[in-house]
Amino acid sequence: MTGRRPIRSTPPGGLRGRSRATRTGVLSAGALVACASLAVGCGVVPGATGGSGDDDPITVMTWAPQDTGATNKPGMPALAQAYARWVNSQGGLGGRQLNVLTCNDHNDSVAAAKCARRAVKEDAVAVVGSYSQYADSFFPVLEGARIPYIGGYGLTNTEFTSPLSYPVNGGQPALLAGLGSALADSCGPVTLVRPDTIAGDQLPVLLDSGLSSGGHERAHDQRAAEDATSYDDQSGRALAREGTGPGGPGCVVPVLGDRTGTFMDSFRRASEDHPDVRTATVLGSVDQTTINASGGASGPYEGAYVTGWYPSVGDPAWDGLKKLIKEQAFGNNDVDAADAGVQTTWIAYTVLKEVVESLGDGEVSADTVRRALDGGLEVGTGGLTPDLRWTFADKLASVGFPRLVNADVTLQVVRDGRLVSARQGTVDTTRTLQNADVA
DSSP, X not given: OOOOOSOOOOOOTTOOSOOBOOOOOOOOTTOXXXXXXXXXXXXXXXXXXXXXXXXXXXXXXXXXXXXXXXXXXXXXXXXXXXXXXHHHHTTOBTXXXXXXXXXXXXXXXXXXXXXXXXXXXXXOXXXXXXXXXXXXXXXXXXXXXXXXXXXXXXXXXXXXXXXXXXXXXXXHHHHHHHHHHHXXXXXXXXXXXXXXXXXXXXXXXXXXXXXXXXXXXXXXEEEEOTTOSOOHHHHHHHHHTTTSSSSSSOEEEEOOGGGHHHHHHHHHHHGGGOTTOEEOEEBTTBOHHHXXXXXXXXXXXXXXXXXXXXXXXXXXXXXXXXXXXXXXXXXXXXXXXXXXXXXHHHXXXXXHHHHHHHTTTSOOSHHHHHHHHHTTOOBOOTTSSSOBOOOSSSTTGGGTOTTOOOXXXXXXXXXXXXXXXXXXXXXXXXXXXXXXXXX
């Protein structure tokens, strides 16, 4: 994508700090983009009319699973589309219109690869703010076309190893390491209940790294179907370990994405005879809505630790996101400012904006976006993350996470049925992860 911008326009208000960029192209009014396959749900938000015909639009893609029996993240592509409407109404990114393609990966490896192939076919400059557990399917396609992957959700180790990946958070590694550290001093036996998937296979060692840093024994690894409608058997097995090890009451850690609430329904019934057993989990598997649905202060989450990547949704740093949702999400309930996927997508598009602006009047392509990110560009996010800069010589390269540049997590706890901060500021999990046995 090439072209000059005759006008530099002011970016939309509400973005705090500096931003990240991806490339997306804009279609003229009335143009249609057909989905590449009926098996992959795709969409497009064209740019507003009135842009200069001499300017090439910037095309990017955002994908996530929707309408599946397992974890769904419809708010991520919905937020990306709202962002395109918002930024284009303000004149685009640095004068260029933004074209956001969306794709449904269906929690399926074949569909994830199809999404990536469509990004290549549509000449996307980047994939931005996306969620998929099938890195082995989509990364080879992106790497073959040298398309950067900006702000993935952090589900897989590949997101922290691929030279084309630019993560904005510490993903599951940081969340679980931080959670393990928090539980080490307060839990007896710990049981991790996690999906029986390739992505789930990477979780036990990460939780164990935090537990081990506090001198705690490793967690019991208990697999579960990610699309089950009941977890009575898994709940009973987890509770059966209570009292089998040293220390105080045990802790059960369900990390099942959208199915965590289903697990907790089963766990509440099974735990009536084990009132001292505590639960803990990570944001993305639980939020205030699921806590309310499970009984609030009288539910099984009371007293539970929950780790997240970002400040609480009440922090003023989220004002830009909230403004966008109010103005452009049109009451779409999928776009929730408290959702970790929506938050990650907002930060990823903040990075996109910064990259495009750093290119000035030059070409915006997958190559130029990648070179800007690899060339030492430092991106601020207005306090939502530390300043971000991607290298292959970072602190966690020695343990196989060369792209993990933000290992900070926040620690929250459920008190009186409300998710509140357990401590001020963030916890840096870098040292814990450096001691993780991830080989």
